[in-house]
Amino acid sequence: MTPEFSRIERLDTIGGEDRPVTVSADEAERAALARRFGLIAVDRLEADFAIRREAGGIAARGRVRAAVVQACAVTGAPLPAAVDEPVDLRFVEPARAGEEELELAGDALDTIEIEGGGIDLGEAAAETMALALDPFPRSPDAAAVLKQAGVLSEEEAGAFGALAGLKAKLEGKA
Structure with a gap:
């Protein structure tokens, strides 16, 4: 299943130097993300990344910014919320049968398995936005x-x- 907001960067275009990538969700993508995450609206979702190939995978560092409208967990009243989150991700090849899994330290980067021939920065931005939101927002x-x-x-x-x-x-x- 293709995510609502997909921005694939092909692996063969990612080198050892930082390459800036900006992604922004259009109106239809924002509406679909609002449905998926149970939000009243996603008014803005954009992210700036610097991507580069590193030992063990692809690093994506940057910032996700969003403006959303959540429903109060008590009253259902609309509550505007802003997201401005730093992102530090590592995209890694999936472990193959018989290969040893890597143990990551507690302060390690968030890791995402690479699927196909690229990394999906749109989905990474969408998930970062959703995780940054208050799961039980309350109106005054x-x-x-x-x-x-x-x-x-x-x-x-x-x-x-x-x-x-x-x-x-x-x-x-x-």
């Missing part, structure tokens, strides 16, 4: 709406919140 009035619905806040529901409720009951009976 979300706490009031939850309280009105009888949902306890974290402080009220925690251990000390229960003790405060018990204390209030005991004081009321004294």
Whole structure:
């Protein structure tokens, strides 16, 4: 399946020196990405990369910028959100049967397997955008709406919140 926002850079065009690549999603691609990631809208998605061949794969470093509209997790109200994320990726050949897998340190680059004869910088930008977004965005009035619905806040529901409720009951009976 081809991703909604695909920008393939062929492996045979990537050398040992940094090559700048800019990708930008058009209106139809942004609408499809909004559906895929459950967003109200993706108003802008673009990325600037410097790509180069390195030992062990292809490095892609740069920045992803986006403007999206998410739905408040409580009220459903539209919430604008901005993404401005640094990117440091390594595209690697898939491990073949019998080959030893590489163990990466915790601070290693994010790795993506190379599929076919190229790397997909559009999909890398789209995934970076999605991962940078708040998974449970809340509008300024979300706490009031939850309280009105009888949902306890974290402080009220925690251990000390229960003790405060018990204390209030005991004081009321004294």
